[in-house]
Amino acid sequence: MNRKWRSIIAVLLALTLLVAFVPGCAKDEPADEPTTDETVTEEPKTDIKAAMVTDVGGLGDKSFNDLAYAGLQKAEQELGVEIQVLESKEITDYESNIDQLATAGYNPIFAVGFLMTDTVVKLASVYPDTNFGGVDEEFYDGIPGNVVSLLFNEHEGSYLAGVVAGLATKESFDSKLNSDNVIGFVGGMDVPLIKKFEAGFIAGAKSVNPDVKVISLYTGNFTDQAKGKELGYSLIEQKADVIFAAAGACGTGTLVACQEKGALFIGVDADQYITIPGSGDVMLTSMMKRVDAAVFGAIKSMVDGSFKGGTAQYFGLAEDGVGLAPYHDFETKVPQSIKDAVDKARQDIITGTIKVPETP
């Protein structure tokens, strides 16, 4: 009815579409399937509906939540279960999300992240017929009968990362390595879980290089990439040339710091060479935590009726629950002596010759 008004609406729409495309690009893109591409055979359909609730990191974190979702997707393809994921924006969402999934008949329900421990305990008693999987959740007051606690021996995998870093800092196979014998660790929240990464990393490094100096810094959360970058800068200024980050999405910032200031990076949770494109120039390896395998395994146990509620399952080196990713672009550069040392350490941990500490 009047042109001016219409043109304003048009501009507004254009603006908002522009705004919409930014999150649109990051729209919960299904996490890259890190598992092997097995041929999908027609499995008999089950009537199991599996679901997960992310922590506030949400999908697209390139590590923890994406990995759990990959486990669900694998179960959808291979076991024919129906899957659903609810993302949490705030802590208040945990309870309502799990509650809605349980009401809608999803079983099992995976709560991803230790921050949901209390909520799982509370709702496990409200919905006694629903099974829950608590990823990284340690239940100090006993595991409810319908909950399986999925835990990882992060210290074992981090020990191997420490062996790589401790030896690499003495080498000169890449121009970013210096002769100062300093390596760095960036942690997320200062909690026992992350301390396990730190402890393993330090122990591994010292085992092959007793004089190495390991500097550890914490971002205080798992989301602030700027903080991760800042700590990366700080470590590199203090002469660190290999940095291991166990800090969720903060690690992406540390990675950028490594690329800008020249240091090698060790990723966490997923094989971050694959999940973070363009990281190959500094990504030495990643300490993988196979959340996907744990989640898939728990769903499989539901399908074949062997779900063991009330227990904790530990995923360590022996179970392939943690481990190092390939060296990718560094495959030919990394000397055989490092690869041999890693293999030896892995064997020694599995056989029990080496006991890796859980606290630094």
Add this chain to the structure above:
Amino acid sequence: MSESRETLPAHRAWMTVAQKVGTPIASVILAIGIGSVIMWASGYDPVAAFAALFKGSFGGPKQIGDTLLRSTPLILTGLSVAYGFRAGLFNIGAEGQLFMGGLVVAWLGVALTGLPWVVMVPLLVVAAMLAGAAWAFVPAILKARIGAHEVITTMMFTYIGRYIVSWLVVGPLKAPGQIPQTDALPIGSQLPRIQTLFSEATLEALPFLKLGRAHLGIVVAVIAALVVWFILKYTTLGYENRAVGFNPWASETGGISVQWTTVKALCISGALAGLAGAVEVMGVHHRIFDQFSSGFGFTGIAVALLAKNHPLGVIPAAILFGALSAGAGTMQLEAHVPQKIILIIQALVIFLVAAEEIVTWFIKRRQKEALSHVG
């Protein structure tokens, strides 16, 4: 002629009210419309999505309770920001004051034992408000004495407050266990859920009282809104606040101390944010931890904007944001729309309220057209 002259003032008054209420409503409707287009363009069904959103936020007593739960802190932070705005101050640091209020409650609520509930709860509420006010006091003094801009100082104080809490929950105040958080408040320091106040029989007879997670904090928040409205409208304190916000030079000339009013305004604003922290700790989490607030202090700015800084308008504005948050889960579950769409709609509401001039211009244009038709 004489008839139209008599009706004109009433008509005018009605128009201003309609305009005040109309522009935010128009903005919300427009935001929903644009949000629908975005959803449709991304391959989702907007009708199903909004149906699910509504079901998840108002579909039953439990859902309404969830909406109220999420609106409660937003009413209080919205009030906090609005009160500051009315004195011409932009308290961008409500988040930090909220953390301080929550911290004091989480600490005192556990440390003081043995007091009856009726003493304990008011005591904690007052302590949290004092803590919030104290956290706004330094920025207030800096603003009043040397003119340091409150946007910078209150924001910096937010960082300080947040990091103090971060440190305390991993250090001195940490409860046993893996999670960095304080000990749980005893029952005597909690704000109970509304449905627990009624007997099983009453709840059966009146099922709308089964409000799920909604707690008494909503009552506290509504009372606070009424009190702030009363203060602004009927007291000298409120008059001075508005006068300074309207025109500080004229107020100074008229005998109002701008400095003193600034200090009072920011401290009251801080107290309201501190109260928000208190109800979250006492009603929802029963303890404090690093991420106990998902930016309620910042969402409060949007709530105040949408409410046009009217203390009673803050209530529906906060309920809107609470409903968007409460319905997001159902929207993901039933319409398979990612939760991020909700963030887009929230952003659109804020954007459109900020760009309200356009809507106002449109309305004026319509009025002119209408008048010209009459003429």
